[in-house]
Amino acid sequence: MTISTRGAAKAPAVLVLEDGRAFRGRAYGAVGETFGEAVFSTGMTGYQETLTDPSYHRQVVVMTAPHVGNTGVNDEDPESQQIWVSGYVVRDPARVPSNWRSQRSLDEELERQGVVGISGIDTRALTRHLRERGAMRVGIFSGDAVADEATLLARVLEAPEMVGADLSAEVATKETYVVPAIGTKKFTVAAIDLGIKGMTPHRMAERGIEVHVLPATATLDEVYAVRPDGVFFSNGPGDPATADHPVSVMQGVLERKTPLFGICFGNQILGRALGFGTYKLKYGHRGINQPVQDRTTGKVEVTAHNHGFAVDAPLDKVSDTEFGRAEVSHVCLNDQVVEGLQLLDQPAFSVQYHPEAAAGPHDAAYLFDRFVSLMEGQRA
Numbered sequence: 311m312t313i314s315t316r317g318a319a320k321a322p323a324v325l326v327l328e329d330g331r332a333f334r335g336r337a338y339g340a341v342g343e344t345f346g347e348a349v350f351s352t353g354m355t356g357y358q359e360t361l362t363d364p365s366y367h368r369q370v371v372v373m374t375a376p377h378v379g380n381t382g383v384n385d386e387d388p389e390s391q392q393i394w395v396s397g398y399v400v401r402d403p404a405r406v407p408s409n410w411r412s413q414r415s416l417d418e419e420l421e422r423q424g425v426v427g428i429s430g431i432d433t434r435a436l437t438r439h440l441r442e443r444g445a446m447r448v449g450i451f452s453g454d455a456v457a458d459e460a461t462l463l464a465r466v467l468e469a470p471e472m473v474g475a476d477l478s479a480e481v482a483t484k485e486t487y488v489v490p491a492i493g494t495k496k497f498t499v500a501a502i503d504l505g506i507k508g509m510t511p512h513r514m515a516e517r518g519i520e521v522h523v524l525p526a527t528a529t530l531d532e533v534y535a536v537r538p539d540g541v542f543f544s545n546g547p548g549d550p551a552t553a554d555h556p557v558s559v560m561q562g563v564l565e566r567k568t569p570l571f572g573i574c575f576g577n578q579i580l581g582r583a584l585g586f587g588t589y590k591l592k593y594g595h596r597g598i599n600q601p602v603q604d605r606t607t608g609k610v611e612v613t614a615h616n617h618g619f620a621v622d623a624p625l626d627k628v629s630d631t632e633f634g635r636a637e638v639s640h641v642c643l644n645d646q647v648v649e650g651l652q653l654l655d656q657p658a659f660s661v662q663y664h665p666e667a668a669a670g671p672h673d674a675a676y677l678f679d680r681f682v683s684l685m686e687g688q689r690a
């Protein structure tokens with residue numbers, strides 16, 4: 311076996327936060343420069359699913375797990391056609407990937423896709439900094455891009471902020487495509503792609519749903535042209551306060567009382583469609599072990615998260631909205647953030663986290679069955 315020396319051969323690199331704090335390490339993946347919002351993920355597995363989740367577009371992901379890349383990269387696990395993170399930060403990359411499914415190393419894959427990363431920095435110190443000061447803009451510079459810190463800081467300060475970013479159209483499909491039902495087809499769902507992960511239509515297909523995945527720009531007429539039994543709004547990058555078009559399409563779906571399900575960005579859009587606000591969390595929830603309570607059953611589930619914004623809805627009362635009574639159905643037990651909404655007078659609900667999570671945990675998979683029940687109820 312050849313022990314790779316790639317990591318050792320890599321160029322010096324520096325990570326500069328917008329408040330001036332800097333960390334020095336070595337290049338990881340592509341050499342060059344990149345910018346984004348610095349966020350940390352606490353997942354110890356599932357790095358391929360993280361990297362290819364379109365919701366991470368324009369974010370530089372800091373892995374709190376110290377050892378990343380151990381199982382290499384395969385062509386089966388990605389959630390989309392490409393890596394979407396704008397940069398990647400790891401403490402100690404695996405020098406030798408080891409897994410029967412591995413086809414190449416993570417370092418090679420990042421390089422192949424032109425994703426600039428940095429390794430060998432104190433990711434604990436960086437994470438604590440982000441936890442105390444909040445998510446902020448960052449730049450990673452390696453090779454010829456390295457310059458004095460004042461120059462690099464000025465470049466970071468020129469990069470766009472996440473607040474106010476309207477990004478769904480940049481990551482969503484341009485053309486409608488269909489994911490066929492597995493086995494007997496029972497339902498048709500129109501899924502609005504705001505940055506959808508591949509596993510989401512798959513989880514529906516497993517339940518006999520034929521999924522028509524529509525571009526983010528789809529109109530209400532285009533949604534109803536597929537004659538849907540249910541409408542789904544996906545996860546996606548950016549600030550939900552900018553998502554005016556999907557909000558108005560969703561309001562049209564709610565007026566028609568078609569069964570509706572939303573995940574993550576889709577939950578924020580339901581919040582807005584009902585008249586609630588959204589706000590930016592200090593540093594967000596990203597990882598695969600977040601405790602959420604389903605208040606409709608009292609059960610606690612361990613769940614996968616990736617959100618930097620949240621819905622501002624009252625936890626302690628039923629709200630009267632334009633579309634009838636609504637309540638907070640799920641809440642995060644770490645910080646009481648709203649993690650789900652449901653309407654009481656019509657078949658619509660959403661969650662802020664990821665029941666489709668390919669890398670697990672799968673505690674929340676029942677939510678897809680809930681969506682099926684709503685569509686069954688409509689037919690009865």
Ligand SMILES: NC(=O)CC[C@H](N)C(=O)O
Pocket residue numbers: 365544545546547548549550573574575576616617618619620
């Ligand atoms: N995964 C998502 O859909 C994220 C939604 C939104 N971009 C947020 O950060 O909160």
